Amino acid sequence: MVNLISRRGLTTMASIQKANKIICIGRNYADHIAELSSARPKQPFFFQKPTSSILLPGQGPVIRPRGVNLHYEVELALIIGKQVKDLDAADEKDALDAVESYALSIDMTARNAQNEAKKKGLPWDISKGFDTFLPLSPLISKSAIPDPHKIELYLTVNGETRQNDSTELMLFRIPRILSDISKVMTLEAGDIVLTGTPKGVGPVVPGDIMRAGIKVDGKELEEAKIEVG
Amino acid sequence: MVNLISRRGLTTMASIQKANKIICIGRNYADHIAELSSARPKQPFFFQKPTSSILLPGQGPVIRPRGVNLHYEVELALIIGKQVKDLDAADEKDALDAVESYALSIDMTARNAQNEAKKKGLPWDISKGFDTFLPLSPLISKSAIPDPHKIELYLTVNGETRQNDSTELMLFRIPRILSDISKVMTLEAGDIVLTGTPKGVGPVVPGDIMRAGIKVDGKELEEAKIEVG
């Protein structure tokens, strides 16, 4: 695995592993909902990944648990910078002020376990929560992403493009997402929020190489790159 | 609300709010499964509560969100003392060595939101994760609970006993629970594991007073008491 970040970057990222909670939005891109034959949500719904699932750059490959149909989901991650509660969905500035920086993330999912949980009405936590199930890029400064609703996320497997869409396609935008979460759970500095995945999710097996990144105005963001086995 | 713990106790408990994750076992007592008309699990399943849901002694009442059918579930909580992974379910000593101390907890649940999530195959996180949804007792030293599978948990509402059962009735005992979790997620020092609730869960409304505690050999454990509005 290529070590994509400087020593200074690694130090900064170490603080991420002290995150209190990781909240992930489900079904936030219409074409992804269609590809999984899921119902379109009337409001954002969310689930948690444990901090023990974080895989920082240089920490090795994603481990596929035995019997698991392992899927990638590339997602823009928000790193929360301060404690917020009851955010107003209409106040875009307030919401974006709560975001300290960004990261790219891959919400690795045990799809068969998730499908079984859905069918039985059981929690999703196991299917989302194995160790190494959250590869993260280095931190991305806010200045590098002037408009988080206007960037391109992509993911390739062994060089083939599998996901490549604009965050413009989000069903619920960041202020609405943060508002809904913060009306349930107080968000705290260091918390991480995943904003959902565009279409194109699919399986990977051991040995596959996933590369993911962000383009801003068609230009690759170097600090957003993930390369993971 | 009565402040049940000493200043020294509060200091110790403050470290709890830095817990990384809180993992809760569902349906671990047969009579509780029957009362919710749920299916009996073939293996333990679990979900997370966010650390932001922790309510320490003296931090005020449980807040009922608007429109929520709020249920109590009294549970024995394990405070993990060291990093463990892939624990062997047959090795009782190894599992209990990973437990540093205990606490009593109330797994507050938005039952209507949980029922809707089950029906729709959606995550349970919102129904379990509101702020104040995890009242905890002060920490209980391991020496106070010689056998965690042989204590009585009780909960009263406005002085009426609602839950009162022995942890002997757990379907999956602590070594099996910790083994199953640690095969998915590395457990870390400070993590909290809730072991499921016995029968008798039910609703509370603002103004109700919940008291919960633990009896060991019929004797009340002073440090295990919770009293919360």
Ligand SMILES: [Mg+2]
């Ligand atoms: Mg996702």
Ligand SMILES: [Mg+2]
């Ligand atoms: Mg923490």
Ligand SMILES: [Mg+2]
């Ligand atoms: Mg419970």
